[in-house]
Amino acid sequence: MGLQKPAQSHFENTSQPEDGSIGQAVARLRQAVHTLEQSAATALARDAEQARALRDVGRDSDDVSARLDAAISRLRHLVGDEPGVGDEPGVGDEPGP
Secondary structure (H helix, E strand, O other): OOOOOOOOOHHHHHHHHHHHHHHHHHHHHHHHHHHHHHHHHHHHHHHHHHHHHHHHHHHHHHHHHHHHHHHHHHHHHHOOOOOOOOOOOOOOOOOOO
């Protein structure tokens, strides 16, 4: 008599397809994690760029405000309307010659 293979149980027969399914599921999960990591990196880069742009806008706004204040001061000096002088209603509102 020759040697016979031991009989495989039901669980042993189905474990290989399950292992394949598990392997496929693990591969899909790894791909999903990779995709999420890429999306997160892209979102972080976009957010960083937007933050830089907002800081630039803030600096530009501060610069524009300072330039406007300086221009208003120069105009007031040129027309003789210094801040605090003639700010009361009706004072200095007389028509010119």
